[in-house]
Amino acid sequence: MIRLCGGDTKELKKRLLERGQGDCAAQQKAVDEILAAVKTRGDSALFAYTKRFDGFDVNETTLYVTEEEIQAAYETVDPALIEVVRESARNIEEYHARQKREGFALEKPGIRLSQIIRPLRRVGVYVPGGKASYPSSVLMNIIPAKVAGVEEILMASPADKNGKLPPLTLVAAREAGADKILKIGGAQAVAALAFGTESVPRVDKITGPGNIYVALAKKAVFGQVGIDMVAGPSEVLVIADDTSIPRFIAADFLSQAEHDEMAACILVTPSAAMADAVEAEIWRQAELLSKKETVFQSLENYGTIIVTKDMEEAADVANRIAPEHLELCMDDFEALLPRIQNAGSIFLGQYAPEPLGDYFAGTNHVLPTNGTARFSSPLSVDDFLKKSSTLYYDRDAFYQVYKKVEAFANAEGLTAHARSAAIRFEEET
Amino acid sequence: MIRLCGGDTKELKKRLLERGQGDCAAQQKAVDEILAAVKTRGDSALFAYTKRFDGFDVNETTLYVTEEEIQAAYETVDPALIEVVRESARNIEEYHARQKREGFALEKPGIRLSQIIRPLRRVGVYVPGGKASYPSSVLMNIIPAKVAGVEEILMASPADKNGKLPPLTLVAAREAGADKILKIGGAQAVAALAFGTESVPRVDKITGPGNIYVALAKKAVFGQVGIDMVAGPSEVLVIADDTSIPRFIAADFLSQAEHDEMAACILVTPSAAMADAVEAEIWRQAELLSKKETVFQSLENYGTIIVTKDMEEAADVANRIAPEHLELCMDDFEALLPRIQNAGSIFLGQYAPEPLGDYFAGTNHVLPTNGTARFSSPLSVDDFLKKSSTLYYDRDAFYQVYKKVEAFANAEGLTAHARSAAIRFEEET
Numbered sequence: 001m002i003r004l005c006g007g008d009t010k011e012l013k014k015r016l017l018e019r020g021q022g023d024c025a026a027q028q029k030a031v032d033e034i035l036a037a038v039k040t041r042g043d044s045a046l047f048a049y050t051k052r053f054d055g056f057d058v059n060e061t062t063l064y065v066t067e068e069e070i071q072a073a074y075e076t077v078d079p080a081l082i083e084v085v086r087e088s089a090r091n092i093e094e095y096h097a098r099q100k101r102e103g104f105a106l107e108k109p110g111i112r113l114s115q116i117i118r119p120l121r122r123v124g125v126y127v128p129g130g131k132a133s134y135p136s137s138v139l140m141n142i143i144p145a146k147v148a149g150v151e152e153i154l155m156a157s158p159a160d161k162n163g164k165l166p167p168l169t170l171v172a173a174r175e176a177g178a179d180k181i182l183k184i185g186g187a188q189a190v191a192a193l194a195f196g197t198e199s200v201p202r203v204d205k206i207t208g209p210g211n212i213y214v215a216l217a218k219k220a221v222f223g224q225v226g227i228d229m230v231a232g233p234s235e236v237l238v239i240a241d242d243t244s245i246p247r248f249i250a251a252d253f254l255s256q257a258e259h260d261e262m263a264a265c266i267l268v269t270p271s272a273a274m275a276d277a278v279e280a281e282i283w284r285q286a287e288l289l290s291k292k293e294t295v296f297q298s299l300e301n302y303g304t305i306i307v308t309k310d311m312e313e314a315a316d317v318a319n320r321i322a323p324e325h326l327e328l329c330m331d332d333f334e335a336l337l338p339r340i341q342n343a344g345s346i347f348l349g350q351y352a353p354e355p356l357g358d359y360f361a362g363t364n365h366v367l368p369t370n371g372t373a374r375f376s377s378p379l380s381v382d383d384f385l386k387k388s389s390t391l392y393y394d395r396d397a398f399y400q401v402y403k404k405v406e407a408f409a410n411a412e413g414l415t416a417h418a419r420s421a422a423i424r425f426e427e428e429t
Numbered sequence: 430m431i432r433l434c435g436g437d438t439k440e441l442k443k444r445l446l447e448r449g450q451g452d453c454a455a456q457q458k459a460v461d462e463i464l465a466a467v468k469t470r471g472d473s474a475l476f477a478y479t480k481r482f483d484g485f486d487v488n489e490t491t492l493y494v495t496e497e498e499i500q501a502a503y504e505t506v507d508p509a510l511i512e513v514v515r516e517s518a519r520n521i522e523e524y525h526a527r528q529k530r531e532g533f534a535l536e537k538p539g540i541r542l543s544q545i546i547r548p549l550r551r552v553g554v555y556v557p558g559g560k561a562s563y564p565s566s567v568l569m570n571i572i573p574a575k576v577a578g579v580e581e582i583l584m585a586s587p588a589d590k591n592g593k594l595p596p597l598t599l600v601a602a603r604e605a606g607a608d609k610i611l612k613i614g615g616a617q618a619v620a621a622l623a624f625g626t627e628s629v630p631r632v633d634k635i636t637g638p639g640n641i642y643v644a645l646a647k648k649a650v651f652g653q654v655g656i657d658m659v660a661g662p663s664e665v666l667v668i669a670d671d672t673s674i675p676r677f678i679a680a681d682f683l684s685q686a687e688h689d690e691m692a693a694c695i696l697v698t699p700s701a702a703m704a705d706a707v708e709a710e711i712w713r714q715a716e717l718l719s720k721k722e723t724v725f726q727s728l729e730n731y732g733t734i735i736v737t738k739d740m741e742e743a744a745d746v747a748n749r750i751a752p753e754h755l756e757l758c759m760d761d762f763e764a765l766l767p768r769i770q771n772a773g774s775i776f777l778g779q780y781a782p783e784p785l786g787d788y789f790a791g792t793n794h795v796l797p798t799n800g801t802a803r804f805s806s807p808l809s810v811d812d813f814l815k816k817s818s819t820l821y822y823d824r825d826a827f828y829q830v831y832k833k834v835e836a837f838a839n840a841e842g843l844t845a846h847a848r849s850a851a852i853r854f855e856e857e858t
Contacts, residue, residue: 017653080836081836081837081840084833084836084837085837087833088833088837094535095535095542095818098533098535098544099533099544101530104527104528106523106524106527106791111790112777113524113790113791113792115527115528115809116775118770120803120804121770121803131842133841134841135837135840135841136837136841168840204803204804205804223659223799223801224446225803225804226801226803226804226805230652247852247857248849248852248853251845251848251849251852252849254845254848254849255843255845255846255848255849257845258843258844258845258846259843285848288848289844289845289848290844290845291844291845295845333821337819340817341547341550343817344817344818345817345818345819345820346545346817346818346819346820347819347820348541348819348820348821349821349822349823350824350853351822351823351824351826351827351853352820352821352822352827353849353850353853354846354849355834355838355843355846355847355849355850356820356822356827356830356831356834356850357818357820358838358846359833359834359837359838359846360830360833360834360837361540361542361820361822362535362542362820363542363818363819363820364818370652372652372655373815373817374549374550374633374654374655374815375549375633375634375654375655375815376655376815377815377816377817378816378817378818380544380816382811386802386803386804386805386806387806387807387809388769388772388773388774388775388802388806388807389524389773389774389775389786389792389793389807390766390774390775390776390777390792391774391775391776391777391781391785391786391790391791391792392762392777392778392781393778393780393781393785393790394778394780395779395780397780398780398781398785401785401789402785404513404516404517404788404789405784405785405788405789407509407510407513408510408513408514408517408564408565408788408789409784409787409788411510411564411597412562412563412564412565413560414684414687414688414784415687415718415719415720416680416683416684416686416687416718416719416720416724417684417687417783417784417787417788418784419680419683419684419714419717419718420677420680420681420683420684420782420783420784421782421784421785423676423677423680424677424779424780424782428676
């Protein structure tokens with residue numbers, strides 16, 4: 001754990017930014033090959049890679065999860081847990097429904113401008129397999145697409161060698177509203193969704209987390225299809241004052257640290273006593289955790305406690321770090337909130353720990369990482385909408401202004417542009 | 430010019446997508462060097478590159494355009510043209526003001542979720558120099574940022590060797606509301622805006638068009654700062670029927686073709702007679718143009734006329750191409766519009782040629798190119814806003830649900846997450 005005094009975060013920010021910026025030339029080469037193969041050879045390449053990497057001997061029939069498999073999943077999962085998934089899905093739907101938007105029209109005599117807002121037609125949601133399979137991410141990616149009105153949502157997730165997906169993932173997919181579930185993963189799944197194959201229709205956008213191969217593949221196909229952000233390692237920044245409860249903060253810290261060795265936990269407080277109390281609690285509680293090794297490694301790498309001059313400086317530090325998750329873990333968070341400019345999701349008070357947002361409350365847990373909250377936003381319905389503008393002028397309205405259009409175009413040296421305006425009112429020659 | 434029959438656009442789409450996908454390893458290498466130099470050496474590298482590439486021996490004083498220079502520009506430009514720029518700016522502001530959005534709050538007893546929407550704090554707008562200097566792009570990039578409420582808008586544009594920028598560019602910058610204008614360009618300007626130097630403050634997002642060096646630099650700094658789209662070559666698709674006026678369509682075609690040799694013009698019509706008439710007009714009018722050579726090259730490369738079975742097939746072609754500009758250049762465009770799914774900006778009727786939107790009407794002319802209208806949108810106020818979510822539960826509200834959060838976290842094997850929920854209601858141990 002690093003202990004800093006004062007608000008100079010330059011070195012810390014540099015270290016955070018460098019997380020996960022290792023050399024990935026080897027993976028890039030593998031990904032480029034896979035993308036090219038699936039693009040040119042379609043299903044045959046997709047199936048071959050799936051057999052090779054997942055051990056699953058897939059074909060065009062076994063590619064898709066069947067209704068029977070979904071029903072079997074519902075019979076496997078604890079009914080109480082299914083109820084939790086349902087309630088969480090309802091909360092997510094309710095919050096995201098508030099993000100829906102309408103277009104507009106701007107009318108004047110003879111003139112009509114508008115903005116049309118439409119859902120994307122077909123979207124692919126990637127869901128990692130194996131240990132990193134998080135059914136909550138299934139909800140967080142699919143529900144905003146569903147609320148946006150996306151016509152067809154394909155979920156792709158690598159199966160085990162027997163072609164099985166985790167039952168809770170299937171339940172989450174059904175509750176969220178996935179239209180089809182494909183048993184494919186890795187760069188080959190991204191390629192199939194981006195380019196289309198005989199069995200997989202091409203999508204308009206791919207969202208969802210994945211390992212380095214998935215991330216590189218998404219970056220590479222961007223432009224061909226839309227993608228969500230390429231997520232970096234996760235982080236939480238907690239601001240505490242004298243009303244904060246060290247046990248709570250320590251537990252929140254550790255919940256972030258269990259993700260992986262790159263996860264960053266930062267405590268910022270003007271109270272040196274609080275800093276000490278939280279640190280003591282962290283070491284005490286860490287011993288009790290099942291993922292102890294990961295937790296200690298993460299704390300050693302990026303665990304940071306910053307003692308600031310005052311709350312104002314604490315807010316400045318948060319704004320400069322622009323954390324993915326920000327907890328204002330104190331009684332009087334209202335005084336501090338207006339000072340916060342940059343954060344993905346903000347958790348207010350003593351009883352809104354990060355897992356409440358990760359799993360249940362309704363806000364999205366796909367958040368801008370690594371300082372990108374300065375300019376980007378949580379995953380939302382907007383990510384599954386696109387806009388078009390329209391413009392209509394009638395003859396009279398255009399007659400009033402065409403010489404201005406002509407003048408502006410000529411001023412830029414674009415004479416054919418000028419002519420396209422002027423020809424509307426020229427005699428035929 | 431290519432003539433196609435029927436709606437099979439596979440080959441055409443492939444050719445359009447391949448535009449501008451040449452090898453740029455040499456430029457990439459140069460850009461990487463420039464970015465690294467400006468990142469580590471700041472002003473001294475920025476000034477050295479500016480001298481080398483623009484011939485302008487800049488320093489920390491001459492870097493910024495002065496009030497005197499702006500006033501001088503106003504005295505140079507034709508007052509009638511200034512009036513046109515003003516009217517255009519007002520139209521753009523009026524349209525984009527309708528895009529402004531409010532956040533929301535979702536309240537239940539003991540629970541409050543919200544979405545906060547805020548402007549980015551500082552934005553950099555890149556404006557190409559030399560022949561590609563388009564004052565209209567200054568308006569189109571800066572005004573949406575201004576409407577969004579961005580606190581500080583820096584415009585960067587390469588000056589000539591005497592440190593001069595085109596007067597009309599300065600006028601457009603002032604009318605649009607640029608806060609500072611920097612006489613820098615190329616990858617070194619992008620680097621300065623992304624990383625900051627002694628004289629240039631770091632921005633949160635960089636928008637605006639540029640040459641291959643600027644485009645590669647923007648791609649490279651993405652993540653460090655936000656960027657707008659990396660624009661590809663431009664295209665227009667015109668749908669015509671028997672009511673269309675060949676002279677108008679031909680002129681609109683040619684206005685697109687004058688941009689560069691990569692620009693693509695596509696006519697789609699179920700009327701073979703209309704196709705013939707437009708083509709004849711195109712060749713006739715092309716002879717009269719000042720940028721004849723570019724126009725002929727562009728028509729030869731990508732000029733395409735597609736005769737479809739009917740209007741329905743014409744709309745399908747448009748949706749598959751997803752053009753940057755779509756003109757429904759006919760009397761009864763209302764019947765066709767609802768069939769259009771994918772297009773950046775849609776020009777309706779006989780008197781709304783593309784230049785009306787490029788310069789004047791108020792919609793944005795920064796549009797998704799090369800088929801990306803399937804999933805992306807015209808530049809808008811949204812591009813200069815970011816969202817954060819907040820969540821608050823009081824003790825009672827969290828008590829009602831914490832076991833559900835715990836259960837979901839445990840189901841994913843994230844036991845420290847589960848503990849962070851449970852610890853709130855455990856006795857102190």
